[in-house]
Amino acid sequence: MTLEHGADLRSTNRYGGTALIPASERGLLSIVEILLEAGVDPNHVNNLGWTALHEAIVLGDGSEKYVRVVRALIGGGADVTIPDGDGVLPRDLASQRGYDAIVAEIDR
Known part of the structure; x- marks a missing residue:
């Protein structure tokens, strides 16, 4: 509904992240898809040095x-x-955690 009423796709939260980042962190696929389709930047880096991809993996x-x-x-x-704020790539973050299926997605 907020998108239909002109929501600012670049607005950020207290961590400097767009809505896509917490949606990814929480695994909310339908929201992630809506935000991507609306044009939210998937490569926005928040104040912690993370993108939505980093958050989906780390959190x-x-x-x-x-x-x-x-x-x-x-x-x-x-x-x-x-890379994240520490210079670690998403693939390495997933690998370190044993998330083989995520590593496979990254390697595609």
């Missing part, structure tokens, strides 16, 4: 719902070569 649990979110983010233009 997710590697389950199928997060695999789907990662797939949607990548399909929506998420750059898998953007």
